Amino acid sequence: MAYALRAYSGPLMLALLLHLAAVAALHGGWVPPQELGMKAFKPQIVHSTLIVMQPKAKPKPRPAPPKPAAAPPAKAPAKAEPRPQPKPQVQVDLEAEQRRRQEQERQRRLAELAQASFAEALASEASELAQDDDEARAQSYRFGIYQRVVANWSRPPSARNGMQARLLVELIPTGEVIGVTIVESSGSGAFDRSAEAAVRKARTFNVPREADLFEAHFRRFSLLFRPEDLLR
8 A cells, every 4th residue: 555655646746736737827817828829719618518318227027927827627528419310301201101001001990890890780680680580480389389288288177277387398390299397386286287288189389490490499498387378
């Protein structure tokens, strides 16, 4: 430090003297000599403006853009239900034709059932009429047999009104009597025997030639014998 002061002390003193001389000249109106060829000049006033240079402000750092929020996990796309495919026109026509044929078949069956039911009703009615007719014919044959028995009967002295006997008569297709049985007695042996004898005395009765009518009504039949129904 002391070495530095010694080194710069000379120049400092010289500079100080120069400054003192300049100040004294300015105050004493000192003008440089003419012989030096230097002309005096009028000093011009220079207007100046102090411009203070401000240091450029450092640009503010731009805020970092916000980080985008994490996107929610993508949902699996819903499974789309398969749309029904339009049926081809040909298939539709075939189905309509099939339904039409089924309807025709149903109508045909209904017609057959109705016809069959009507035929059965007619057959049943005809059968009933035939049975009624057969019953009427059988009744007429029974009446003829009864008349034959009445013609052959001899009234016993013990016979009284109110007595009756039921007999089971058996015939063959020719009308011949093959059996007579008392199935319900009148209470009088003489009356019962007289009724049985009247049947056997006839021997043969007039019967229908139709086998089915004979088998149904005259193969074996019941004959109710009552005196008050007799003509004698």
